[in-house]
Amino acid sequence: MTPSLTRSLLTERHRPTLERATSALRDRGHWSAYSESPRDYDQAAGAAAFAALRGTRFELDQPGADGWVGDEVSPYGFPLGIRYPHQNADVLVPAMRAALPAWRDAGPELRALVCVEILARLGERTAELAHAVMHTTGQGYPMALQAGGPHALDRGLEAVATALAEQSRHPARTEWTKPRGRHEPLRLASTFTPVPRGVALLVGCRTFPTWNGYPGLFASLATGNPVLVKPHPRAVLPLALTVATARQVLAEAGFDPQLVSLAAERDDEYAARTLATRDEVRIVDYTGSSAFGDWLEENARQARVFTEKSGVNTVLLDSTDDYRGLLANLAFSLSLYSGQMCTTPQNLLIPRAGIGTDEGPKGFDEVVADLAAAVDKLLGDDRRAAGLLGAVAEPGVLSRLAxxxxxxxxxxxxxxxxxPEHPDGRVVTPLLVRLDARTPGVERTLLAEWFGPVGFAVAVDSTADALVLLRRTLRERGALTVLGHTTAAPVEEALVGVCLDERAQLSLNLTGGTYVNQTAAFADYHGTGGNPAGNAALVDGAFVASRFHWAQTRRSV
Amino acid sequence: MTPSLTRSLLTERHRPTLERATSALRDRGHWSAYSESPRDYDQAAGAAAFAALRGTRFELDQPGADGWVGDEVSPYGFPLGIRYPHQNADVLVPAMRAALPAWRDAGPELRALVCVEILARLGERTAELAHAVMHTTGQGYPMALQAGGPHALDRGLEAVATALAEQSRHPARTEWTKPRGRHEPLRLASTFTPVPRGVALLVGCRTFPTWNGYPGLFASLATGNPVLVKPHPRAVLPLALTVATARQVLAEAGFDPQLVSLAAERDDEYAARTLATRDEVRIVDYTGSSAFGDWLEENARQARVFTEKSGVNTVLLDSTDDYRGLLANLAFSLSLYSGQMCTTPQNLLIPRAGIGTDEGPKGFDEVVADLAAAVDKLLGDDRRAAGLLGAVAEPGVLSRLAxxxxxxxxxxxxxxxxxPEHPDGRVVTPLLVRLDARTPGVERTLLAEWFGPVGFAVAVDSTADALVLLRRTLRERGALTVLGHTTAAPVEEALVGVCLDERAQLSLNLTGGTYVNQTAAFADYHGTGGNPAGNAALVDGAFVASRFHWAQTRRSV
Incomplete structure (x- = not known):
């Protein structure tokens, strides 16, 4: 049967996107293939599509299905009622492995084109995906749309373009001629084939199932590896829609849909443990707690494991020439999605003597009070606040707040x-607690991650002491983000030095519409992979290059 | 103090080499920066330099020296008598770690230039290095010169060029502008710095200390990591000369010479175990037995471990249009350096009904007899044979032969x-043993590595059965090389398929002056990193990309 999605059709449709993405990777300027404006998507149609899924069985036609699972509850206060197929991994995973050779033999270019088609189809379902993300993560609709849709697609496309670049480092066929003086030269012809490692396992997270999932999914798929998607049991739908879309495109392009499969699990199953240690599984991508990330790194020895784990994000306040901008920016960063982001600032280090600003010196108490006021002002209106804060996903957030x-x-x-719109959803605003770095034992508080809307305003003796505490925090716990505010060149230099030494990403003097919580695909790396918050960075060369090997065939000419 | 090796001097001297190397990486044609002709090197001067080292102390001025060690014995039958400083790692390794920031801050380009200067200085010492390699490994002089000198330098340069390319994927400074309709665009300026993982440990091997050592050493150094070189206790001198040369260049360029240091060990010290698990050590490169390679992968959890371990190399004979060429080529491959190469063929799979050739069908017995005769002919003259075979490095080779x-x-x-020239050196010619794949229990023999000049001529029922045995061998034991001879397209296709499936490097129909044992830097990958013979390939992107992280500093503009 001729596939309906032919290579020439895919080339015509997506080759320009791939070329633009490849050049964006090189110059790292702003670029996105997907609109982030909610107005470009039909919210009502998305809501209807989501409503139609509720209470149904999500059919996928995967081999080895042996039951139905799923009891997602929207953080906005209602059960989704969607049942997903549960699989016998001993049937499904070998079937996925069997699909590998044809996908490998398709070559890097066709794989990339198919991946971009999957992304494009997901893009067409953006409003539906936004509702799925909203009602599994608790994000507000605009954020669920942007972070769960176009920004996630951007990261996926970034992974596809990086994978294509890695697999196109040199021609697939070469001729080699070595002169030998008066003798005939030696001549060899070689073919080089990128060969995948094996089945890749994506262990999804609750809070950003698509944004954190797409880089690994598409990096693995574009380098030839079948991908088994194991979603968080409370955030299945966004990845189930993703898997269904990918399977549809793969089938239309003439490939085995088992190449992208879903492993939904029972609540008490802990399926990631058994899946991640299967012999067929040679890649694991994981976002979540350090405890399980460490377990995976320790135990999935047959696989290359990419992790994003817990960390403690620091803000260092030294001085600013835009005090109001600083306060507004930081208030927003603390509030967005109730701090349920791996990038949300937690420890705000402020010299007890205060900081210099364009409004004159501000004492510690004044800075803390002004920041509290800025948060209050931002969140004064419940309706507006609810849109920004979203709903609380996990009860752990509430107990940590207490x-x-x-x-x-x-x-x-x-x-x-x-x-206001979903009375069964619980919304919480940020907590700001004053601590003193001199208090004995305060490190126990400061060196733990308090995932959620928890900020500590920490009085330190000096900026120099803040740098020492920052370094210790990065070394012992790691961080996805560091934010600094300073107008003093030596302080900036020292701050940069600490972040280079401890391999952390640094943002400086953010006072406008860019927030430390957010990174943009093609321009910003998410994490470094070099501190305890994780061993992977989205999306650098190391994230992609070790997902495949080069197999060379050489012959005499 | 102004360094004598300035950036501008290094740029003038080596920038063209780096550019040529980078383009060679991309086109993978033949290229070398270093002559491989023994006539271009002064053998007598090399011998004199080597003689002058014998019986002396090899001074390195490293911190934490606490004694002298070393009892190398040339396989040609005399003790070297060279004593190397033994280090207290608790002093040396922190000193190396302390040298990291300045080396990191030098940036990728200057680091690459310094590395190329080190390679150039090593090139000037080629004849001396050749004697050092010859009298530690037992290789014949021409091979010690070529493989230990220019070919090792090629691999080192390949690693440097790959590292520079990886660190130059995008500009070090970028501007990012995101339009926002009627609002002011968002503007960020970013700097991107490659930051090294930490101290790298090179665990050297006995048989190719420089060739197998330089890729990891230079990949780590060029990406900013200090490198601790732990040579095999019987092959210290080639790497000690390398370390001394690197330290000299680093000092002249104004860097801390501790960036490249030597960890010579006492015979019973097993220093690699304690060094590889130190917290400062974040990269390990290893060539040697599977037992210790597996141990490193299992235990050096704080580090990224790159291994080349044992494997079982197969030759599959199906048919040929150059029977004499096949025999001569294979006889050479079996003989070179008495088979003490990780790339030497071991299991020769031959259909019991024989193979088709340009001289008509040849039965199994005839092929084996003709191959034996070809080896005999190649090695008939003791003097010539000794040059090709070299001397036996380890007693294990003799016991395995028996x-x-x-x-x-x-x-x-x-x-x-x-x-003939070194009467205390022992030379051995290859053993060829007939086996039958039908014999019960023969897998115990065929699936073990018999490192040394051991070839098994294995009767198989058919080429199809040979492919099955090849696949099993690759899957269970891995291989650095596979060689096939066939004129039948379907057989070739099946052979390629098996090697893609099992991630092995394949050479086809080699009948001239290219041997399966040998790979050329810039053109050929050595290993794939994807089968049990090792997790690394020399030199692919994965070998380099995970030696550093990207640290980004972004700020509002």
Whole structure:
């Protein structure tokens, strides 16, 4: 049967996108193939599509199906009621492995084109995906749309373009001629084939199932590896839609749809443990807690394991020439999605003597009070606040909030209220607690991750002391982000030095519409892979290059 | 103090080499920056330099020196008598770590230039290095010169050029502008710095200390990592000369010479175990037995471990249009350096019905007899044979030869004789043993590595059965090389398929002056990193990309 998605059709449709993406990788300027404007998507149609999925069985026609699982509950307060097929991995994974050779033999270019078609089809389902993300993660709709849709697609496309570049480092066929003086030269002809490692396992996370999942998924798929997607049991739908879309495109392009499969699990199954240690599984991508990330690194020895784990993000305040901008920017960063981001700042280090600003010196107390006021102002209107904060995904956030309030003097209490549009959804505003770096034992608080809307305003003796604490935090716990505010060149230099030494990503003096929580595909790396918060960076060469090997065939000419 | 090796001097001297190397990486045609002709090197001066080192202390001025070690014995029958400093690693390794920031801050381009200067200085010492390699490994002088000198330098330069390319994927500074409709665009300026993982440990091997050592050494150094060189206790001198040369160049360029240091060990010290698991050590490069390679992969969890381990190399004979060429080529491959190469063929799979040739069909017995005769002819003259075979490095080779002769019917006995020029050196010719794949338990023999001049001529029922045995061998034991001879397109296709499936490097129909044992830098990959013979390939992107991380600093503009 001739596939309906032919190579020439895919080439015509997506070759320009791939070329643009490849050049964006090289210059790292702003670029996106997918609109991030909510107005470009039909929210009502997305809502209808989502509503139609509720209470149904999500059919995938995967081999080895042996039951139905799924009990997702929207953080906005209702059960999704969607049942997903549960698989016998002993049937499914070998079937995926059997699909590998034909996908390998398709070559890097066709694989990349198929991947871009998958991304394009996902792009057509953006509003539907946005609802799926919203009602599994608790993000507000605009954020679920942007981060769960176009920004996730950007990261996926970045992975595809990086994979194609890695597999196109040199021609697939070469001739080699070695002169030998008066003798005939030696002549060899070689073919070089990128060969995948094996089955890749994606272990999805609850809070950003697509954004954190697409880089590994598409990096593995574009380098020839079948991908088994094991979503978080509370955030299955966004990845189930992704898998279904990928399977459809693969089939239309003439490939075995088992190349992208879903492993939904029972609540108590801990399927990632058994899947990640299967012999066929040679790649694992994981986002989540350090405890399980460490376990994977330790135990999935047959696989190359890419992790993004917990960290402790620091903000260092030294001085600013835009005090109001600093406050507004930081208030937003602390509030966005109730701090349920691996990139949200936690420890705000402020010299007890205060900081220099364009409004004159500001004492520690004043900075803390002004920041609390800025958060209050940002979140004063419940409806607007709810859109920014979203709903609380996990009860752990609430218990951490309560515990954090006991660690010091509360500068800004967290406020909980019912979501104006979804009265069963719980919304919480950030908590700001004053701590003193001199307090004995305070490190126990500062060197732990308090995932959620928890900020510690920490009085330190000096900026120099702040740098020492930052270095210790990075070394012992790692971080996805560091934010610094300073107008002093020596302080900036020292801050850069600490971040280089401890391999952390640094943002400086953000006062406008760019937030430390956010990175842009093609331009910014997410994480470095070089500190305890994870061993992978999205999307660098190392993230992609070790997903395949070069097999060379050489022969005498 | 102004360094004598300035950036501008290094740029003038080596920038063209780096550019040529980078383009060679891309087109993978023949290229070398270093002459491989022994006539271009002064053998007598090399011998004199080597003689002057014998019986002396090899001074390196490294911190933490606490004694002298070394009892190398030339396989040609005399002790070297050279004593190397022994180090207290608790002093040396922190000193190396302390040298990292300045080397990191030098940036990729200057680091690459310094590395090429080191390679150029090593090139000037080629004849001396050749003697050092000859009298530690037992290689004949021409091979010690070529493989130990220019070919090793080629691999080092390949690693440097790959590292520079990886670190130059995008500009070090970028501007990012995101349009926002009627609002002011968002503007960010970023700097991107490649930051090294930490101290790299090179665990050297006995048989190719420079060839197998330089890729990891230079890949690590060029990406900013200090390198601790732990040579095999019987092959210290080639790497000690390398370290001394690197330290000299680093000092002249104004860098801390501790960036490249030597860890010579006592005979019973097993220093690699304790060094490889130190917290400062974040990269390990290893060539040697699977047992210790597996141990490193299992235990050096704080490091990225690159291994080349044991494997079982197969030759599959199906048909040929150049029977004489096949025999001569294979006889040479079996003989070179008495088979003490990780790339030497071991299992020769031959259909019991024989093979088709340009001289008509040849039965199994005839092929084996003709191959034995070809080896005999190649090695008929002791002086010429000794030059090709070299001397036996390890007693294990002799015991394996004796044991292998008991596994089946000897088709060609190994001959041992005193080296004509070095009467205390032991030379051995290849053993060829007939086995039958049908014999119960023969897998125990065929699936073990018999490092040394041991070839098994294995009768198989058919080419199809040979492919099955090849696949099993690759899957269970891995291989650095596979050689096939066939004129039948379907057989070739099947052979290529098996090698792609099992991720092995394949050479086809080699009948001239190219041998399966040999690969050329810039053109050929050595290993794939994808089968049990090792997790690394020399030199692909994965070998280099994961030696550093990207640290980004971004700020509002």
């Amino acid at each position: 515990a954090a309030a006991e660690t010091g003097e509360v500068a800004l209490a967290s406020r909980e209220f019912a979501h | 044991a292998a002769a008991e596994t089946g019917e000897v088709a060609l006995a190994s001959r041992e004789f005193a080296h």
